[in-house]
Amino acid sequence: MSRHTIKLTVNGEAVEKEVESRLLLVHFVREVLDLTGTHIGCDTTSCGACTVLLDGRAVKSCTVFAAQADGRSVETIEALAADGTLHPLQEGFWEKHGLQCGYCTPGMILSAKHLLEKNPDPTEEEIRWGISGNLCRCTGYNKIVEAIRYAADKQRESTEEVSA
Amino acid sequence: MTHLDDRTEPHSPLPEGASAQVATTDEIRIRTPEKVCGMGHPMKRKEDPRFIQGKGRYVDDVKLPGMLYMDIVRSPYAHAKIKKIDASAALAMDGVLAVITGEDLKAAGDLHWMPTLMSDTQMVLPIEKVAYYAQEICAVVATERYIAADAIEKVVVDYEPLEAVVDPHLALEDKVIVRDDKEKKTNHIWHWEAGDKAATDRVFAEAAHVIEQTMHIPRIHVSSIETCGMVANYSKVTEQMQIYMTSQAPHAHRTVFALVSGLPEQKIQIISPDIGGGFGGKVPVYPGYVCCAVASLVTGKPVKWIEDRSENLQADSFARDYHITAEMAADANGKITGLRVKTLADCGAADAAANPSKFPAGLYSICTGSYDMKAAHIAVDGVYTNKPPGGVAYRCSFRVTEAVHMIERMTDIMAHDLGEDPADFRLKNFIRPDQFPYKSPTGWEYDSGNYKAALDEAMKLIDYRALREEQAAKRERGELMGIGISSFTEVVGAGPSRDFDILGIKMFDSAEIRIHPTGKAIARFGTKSQGQGHETTYAQIVAEELGLPAADVQVEEGDTDTAPYGLGTYASRSTPTAGAAGAMAARKIKAKAKKIAAHLLEVGEEDLEWNVDKFQVKGSPDQAKTIQEIAFAAYTNHPQGMEAGLEATDYYDPPNLTFPFGSYICVVDIDSGTGEVHVRRFVAVDDCGNIINPLIVEGQIHGGLTQGLAPALFEEIVYDENGQNLTGTLADYLVPTAVESPKWETGRTITPSPHHPLGAKGVGESPTVGAPPAIVNAVVDAMWHLGVRHVEIPMTPQRIWAQLREHGVTD
Structure with missing residues (x-):
């Protein structure tokens, strides 16, 4: 089995590892780097539990080889409150009861983060489409939508404060 | 496996007070201040910080x-x-x-x-x-x-x-034997009956109206993420x-x-x-x-x-897969008089159902639902086929979903056949509040209920009469709009140990609470949360009873070396059993706390009264000892002759099951060109008795409704004639996303359980049980005037389109 040495940035830190060519990014993150906040829920790129940000874009890390992340930047759920302060999305999920079992939550939050970066003021329908690649079996989604709305409002408020 | 031929329901008499007529309100009862955060407070979940930061610890971690x-x-x-x-x-x-x-x-x-x-x-x-x-x-x-x-x-x-046998009807012919390891060379596993056959046959012989309908509740899968x-x-x-x-x-x-x-x-x-996520799987x-x-x-x-x-x-284990033939009888006044049901339960290659052992068809005999009738009889046969063994609940209390689907469909068909409005027909046939405790024709004793209140509330929230006017106008224009109701009765909280066990282990549940010297506590339970929020709700129960802030109560479950023995979390049993055990353990602690308070205040116990978080002297509230002061004294200054410490354990055996209920109203629009069903509105009024945490209850209802929508419209495990699974990935087995899920609208009535220590009933599964027939009833209602009597689930566009085509609406 061929192997590659990959250099990438994970949650702001430089990482260099030798990996099998076929190693999936999700297994790299979970088992090589021990960042277990990224979960696995299917094997057909359907559920989105493994969503991470690759150069800022939400990707399903079960369908990306670790080798494809060479030279790029990966962000996982563990990065969001690294300084001890919850990200507005994390705050929103907690405030609005946007999670139950918590298994889909990291992927859901990262998909939402990408969505809000593209579209800081999404409509309800845009939010629903924005997370349509992420399955949740517990919440029925209404409260996830409210949680993302909460974060959008909070981020826009802080942006306005800065510009004011 | 024993053959349970001609077996009838094994219920034994209930203790006093297990059922009663109880007043209904819409006010959530709150007795503690926010800093204590007892029952009724919408407390943010204590477990969430680890989940939102990727620090949950699942098995694969x-x-x-x-x-x-x-x-x-x-x-x-x-x-x-x-x-x-x-x-x-x-x-x-x-x-x-x-x-x-x-x-x-x-x-x-x-x-x-x-x-x-x-x-x-x-x-x-x-x-x-x-x-x-x-x-x-x-x-x-x-x-x-x-x-x-x-x-x-x-x-x-x-x-x-x-050769494989996939269809349970064919399996009964015994041409292919699935289990040739068994002595008896047959695919028939068991036969089970409930109710009174002779009385039911008499009711049907005398009936003015009889309807019959077959329906299949297909194989589905919990598919927790x-x-x-x-x-x-x-x-x-x-x-x-x-x-x-x-x-x-x-x-x-x-x-x-x-x-x-x-x-x-x-x-x-x-x-x-x-x-x-668990959902029974x-x-x-x-x-x-x-x-x-x-x-x-x-x-x-x-x-x-x-x-x-x-x-x-x-x-892994499937859910449902019941093939039902149901008949309903009514008198000349449109009063339901009887129900007669035959069902084939496809068990797959082993009867691996997660049911209490005396109930091979689970609690399916709850199927007379919310309606008062003279007689009912249910016969179920279990059959082996060459499919994976099961079945589990898919967020349902032991086959109640199948029962509710059947009775709510039959009720709707009868109303339509008689030309009566489905809401008015239900209101006429409901068990009345003054009939509680209500003994059902199949032997259940409903603990409390007020079905009219819930349906009235749902009709008010959705403005039912106006919707009927809109529907009539749309029908004039050839548009397909339907309104569907489901007024379900759940049965949860297994259960009383005289009737309920799994492999002989009685279905009690347990709690152990220890109060530390500084007035903080650890509480351990025999259940196991899979997202239901036990770390929060159980802490609120302890807070309610003892006045300790819920934030100061650490809840633990799931480690058999430390938690007291319990039967676990499924069938909405955690609040009815372990939640009750938590309250009872807290009350044991409170009894000891009172003795310590009397000792500290140098008064008799009879001179003390409880006030939120302290014992105070009657008529002299300044003389008081808080629960925290008492806890400290339990380790530092307890009365001579009393054991030190402040802790208690309770194994709670409920006197009866609890019977949550609700009324759901669904509005659909159907695209006559494609057969697609659009759920425009869905109002869910649930009554789960007293509410511990309204935020969590609402979350449970939303999630349950979505798991009711899913089998109604999308999900089915499909096999070909050779027994090959055709829906073996999430690309084929269609779990709804945020786009397909409606914006749920919720309401409530509160009719406490008369026997649960907190008056609570359990809520996690009611919506999954109640929602599917509301959606089917709406779809059929949209097409009844065309001659459509029934649609099987999942109601895929193809299935609806085929019906429309058959009835000449589309080509």
């Missing part, structure tokens, strides 16, 4: 030194003889340590078979033949996950395919087996492992860590768990097994 990985070879046939298993090429691979076959398990002490929860037997690994597609053939143990996955491809299995898995860690030195397992019932599983393996129970520790013991434990026993090393999604959907 467990990583132990020297851990090995297991993967499973599965059958490509639904029915086949195994002629030979050749594992030599796999064993020759670098990193492969062992291949475990059925022969190996047999040699290890007949471990190749195991009991199911229904006292049937199920193959762990087969020796002679396989009986369902994706059945486990053998297990490969390797040093790495990827090597194990490579190695299963190298195992060569020589099969001789046999986390699949099942285990890390087994056996030490040959200490002879201890530590198991991390996706388990909804860790204590019961420990006992099952002890009984099956022969390992002493005190040497087995099961830890059910954070669980990524993590109640059974699957062959993979047994193989994983054996792999660790054999190697003396930790072994991890995590099934992938395809394995989960193709081999």
Whole structure:
């Protein structure tokens, strides 16, 4: 089995590892780097539990080889409150009861983060489409939508404060 | 497996007060200030900080030194003889340590078979033949996950395919025998009856109106986002087996492992860590768990097994699969008088249902629902087929979903046939509040209810009469709009131990509370949350009873070495059983606290009264001792002759089940060109008795409604005629996303349970039970005028379009 040495940035830190060519990014993150906040829920790129940000874009890390992340930047759920302060999305999920079992939550939050970066003021329908690649079996989604709305409002408020 | 011929309901008499007429309100009762955060406060969940930061700990997150990985070879046939298993090429691979076959398990002490929860037997690994597609053939143990996955491809299995029987009706012909290991060469497993057949036949003979309808509640799958898995860690030195397992019932599983393996129970520790959704799918013991434990026993090393999604959907326990023929009788005034039901239960290759042992068809006999009628009779037959064994609940209390679907469909058909408005017809036929405690014709005693109040509230919230006017106008224009109602009665909280057990273990549940000297507490329970928020609601129960802030109560579940024995979390039983145990344990603590307070205040106990978080002297409230002061004294200044400490345990055996209920109204628009159903509005009014945390209750209702929408419109496990699973991935098995899920609208009434210590009833499954028929009733209502009487679920666009075409609406 061929192997590659990959250099990438994970949650702001430089990482260099030798990996099998076929190693999936999700297994790299979970088992090589021990960042277990990224979960696995299917094997057909359907559920989105493994969503991470690759150069800022939400990707399903079960369908990306670790080798494809060479030279790029990966962000996982563990990065969001690294300084001890919850990200507005994390705050929103907690405030609005946007999670139950918590298994889909990291992927859901990262998909939402990408969505809000593209579209800081999404409509309800845009939010629903924005997370349509992420399955949740517990919440029925209404409260996830409210949680993302909460974060959008909070981020826009802080942006306005800065510009004011 | 015993044949339960002509068996009737085994209920025994209830104690006083287990059922009663209780007043209904819409006010949530709050007795504690926000800093205490007892019942009724919408407290933010205590468990959430770890989940939102990626610090939950699920089974696949467990990583132990020297851990090995297991993967499973599965059958490509639904029915086949195994002629030979050749594992030599796999064993020759670098990193492969062992291949475990059925022969190996047999040699290890007949471990190749195991009991199911229904006292049937199920193959762990087969020796002679396989009986369902994706059945486990053998297990490969390797040093790495990827090597194990490579190695299963190298195992060569020589099969001789046999004819498979997939349809349960055909299975009854016994041309193909699924279980030829059994003495009786038949696919018929059991026959079970409830109600009074003779009285029901009389009612039908006298009826002015009789309707009949067949319906299939198809096979579905819980598909929790986390699949099942285990890390087994056996030490040959200490002879201890530590198991991390996706388990909804860790204590019961420990006992099952002890009984099956022969390992002493005190040497087995099961830890059910954070669980990524259960919905009933993590109640059974699957062959993979047994193989994983054996792999660790054999190697003396930790072994991890995590099934992938395809394995989960193709081999783990299914739900539903009931083929129903129902008849309903009514008198000349449109009053329902009787119900007669025959049902075929497709069990797959083993009766591995997660039902209480005396109830082979679960609580299906609740199927007279919310309606008062003279007589009912239900007969169910269990049948083997070449499909995976089951079934589990899919967020349902033991077959109540099937029962509710049937009665709510039948009620709607009868109303339409009689030309009556379905709401008015229900209001006319409801069990009245003054009839509680209500004894149903099949033997249940409903604890409390007010069905009219819930339907009135739902009709008000959605403005039902205006919708009917809109529908009439749309119909004039040829548009298809339907309004559907479901006024369901749930039955949860199993249960009273005189009737309910699993493999002989009574279905009580437990709580143990310890108050520390500084007035903080740890509370442990015999249940196991899979997202229901027990760490918060149980803390609120303790807060309600003892006045300790919920923030100061650490809740733990799922470690069999530390938590008291309990039967686990499923069938909406946690609040009715373990929640009640928490309240009762807290009351034992309070009784001791009162003695300590009397000692500290130098008064008699009879001079004290409780006030939120303290005992105070009657008429002199300044003289008081808070629960925290009392806790400190329990360790530092307790009365002579009294035991030190402040803790209590309670094993709670409920006197009756609880009977949550509700009324749901759904509005659909149907695209007559494509057959697509659009759920425009859905109002859900639930009555789950007293509410512990309204935020969590609402979350449970939203989630349950979505798991009611899913089988109504999208989900079905489909097999071809050879027993091949055609929906074995999430690309084919359609779990709804945020786009398909409606914006749920909720309302409530509150009719407390008369026997639960907190008046609560349980809520997690009501919406899954109640929602599907509301959606079907709406769809049929939209097309009734065209001649459509019934639509089977899932109501796919293709299915609706076919109906429209048959009735000349589209070509």
